[in-house]
Amino acid sequence: MAVGVVAAATEGLHAPVRTKLESTMIIVTGSFVAKENHLADALALSLEHVRRSRAEHGCISHAVHQDAENPSRLVFVEEWSDQAALAAHFAVPASRTFAKAINELAIEAPKLNVFEAKRVSI
Numbered sequence: 001m002a003v004g005v006v007a008a009a010t011e012g013l014h015a016p017v018r019t020k021l022e023s024t025m026i027i028v029t030g031s032f033v034a035k036e037n038h039l040a041d042a043l044a045l046s047l048e049h050v051r052r053s054r055a056e057h058g059c060i061s062h063a064v065h066q067d068a069e070n071p072s073r074l075v076f077v078e079e080w081s082d083q084a085a086l087a088a089h090f091a092v093p094a095s096r097t098f099a100k101a102i103n104e105l106a107i108e109a110p111k112l113n114v115f116e117a118k119r120v121s122i
Helices: 002-010 039-053 083-091 093-105
Strands: 024-033 059-066 073-080 111-118
Touching: 024 083, 039 059, 039 073, 039 093, 073 083, 083 093
Parallel strands: none
Antiparallel strands: 024 073, 024 111, 059 073
């Protein structure tokens, strides 16, 4: 009988349609600590970078935050529609220029993490 109920419930249905809620996205987190006396320059470059990046195809969100415990630490949180959009972002000459500039202003190599995530409801 359980089989009959399942068959009746699914009869005439097509493959599930993938909704925005079920879609995966790419999440990027990154951070660096600016050298002493270089925070203002690092923050200005970072704001310019995130504002430019938000206009790129596949960018869902892109933000920079200043750490409340260490104000010299800037933290980036990005959401991209897919890996191809992120790869295109990394290929933009202005993104490469930003990365080089930040490396010069940071006390050590910036940290970068990339995740593939699926939105879930709670």
